[in-house]
Amino acid sequence: MPDQNPLNWRDGCVPVSTRFDDPYYSLDNGLAETRHVFLAGNALPDRFRDGFHIAELGFGTGLNLLAALHLWRSSGQTGTLHFTTFEAFPLPAADMIRAQSAFPEVVQIAAELAPYWRDGSTDVSLADLRFRLIPGDARTSLPAWTQKADAWFLDGFSPAKNPELWEPDLLKQVAEHTCPGGTAATYSAAGHVRRALQAAGLEVTRIPGYGRKRHMTAARKGAADLLPHGKPCPDDQ
Numbered sequence: 001m002p003d004q005n006p007l008n009w010r011d012g013c014v015p016v017s018t019r020f021d022d023p024y025y026s027l028d029n030g031l032a033e034t035r036h037v038f039l040a041g042n043a044l045p046d047r048f049r050d051g052f053h054i055a056e057l058g059f060g061t062g063l064n065l066l067a068a069l070h071l072w073r074s075s076g077q078t079g080t081l082h083f084t085t086f087e088a089f090p091l092p093a094a095d096m097i098r099a100q101s102a103f104p105e106v107v108q109i110a111a112e113l114a115p116y117w118r119d120g121s122t123d124v125s126l127a128d129l130r131f132r133l134i135p136g137d138a139r140t141s142l143p144a145w146t147q148k149a150d151a152w153f154l155d156g157f158s159p160a161k162n163p164e165l166w167e168p169d170l171l172k173q174v175a176e177h178t179c180p181g182g183t184a185a186t187y188s189a190a191g192h193v194r195r196a197l198q199a200a201g202l203e204v205t206r207i208p209g210y211g212r213k214r215h216m217t218a219a220r221k222g223a224a225d226l227l228p229h230g231k232p233c234p235d236d237q
């Protein structure tokens with residue numbers, strides 16, 4: 001079978017999609033970018049609580065999952081992190097593992113999860129993690145999803161190269177699948193992305209981006225401050 005998702009490797013360690021002609025994450029430091037954009041951008045770890053649900057558009061190498069679980073553990077959070085990701089072109093396990101090996105800080109978690117990727121698992125249950133990968137085009141799979149997330153990682157390739165993952169209808173689905181007080185973050189500061197999130201009913205802010213990117217986007221659904229701290233999302237039990 002032809003490789004669904006052919007890669008080039010920049011400097012031997014950063015995967016670049018030839019299908020989308022774009023790297024999976026920052027060429028400078030993917031883990032630092034994830035921490036800035038998706039973790040800090042969603043006010044994590046401060047908002048973590050047992051049952052906290054992260055959802056992601058674009059699983060790629062799984063680096064965002066590793067970074068989130070690493071933060072969950074290193075911040076001393078108890079209970080279970082839920083992580084659901086939507087991915088149309090899953091990478092072969094060997095490529096995921098090769099990419100992840102460039103980040104020594106998450107090597108232990110990478111090793112813990114590697115057997116699941118080698119088995120082709122799309123569901124992983126650990127003592128502190130419920131992970132699910134929903135295969136297929138997110139434009140079809142997200143509307144069919146029956147849960148809601150506390151925090152969204154919007155991580156398609158650049159909007160110019162992967163417009164499908166930034167379509168206003170899909171971002172509306174993101175907003176609909178967000179708990180009251182929930183948030184979303186993306187490295188992109190494209191005006192049309194911000195406008196689509198706003199049109200979907202989210203409060204949108206432009207904040208400093210990672211590395212050479214001047215800005216990124218953070219969004220919130222309603223007034224988080226009015227919700228009792230730690231209240232679980234009603235649709236996410």
Ligand SMILES: C[S@@+](CC[C@H](N)C(=O)[O-])C[C@H]1O[C@@H](n2cnc3c(N)ncnc32)[C@H](O)[C@@H]1O
Pocket residue numbers: 023024025057058059060061062063064065086087088089090136137138139155156157158162164165
């Ligand atoms: C920038 S990469 C994600 C990087 C990833 N979060 C990581 O930690 O490595 C974007 C991902 O979106 C996926 N993708 C592109 N179009 C999609 C679509 N329509 N539906 C679902 N996933 C899609 C690509 O296959 C790719 O894995």
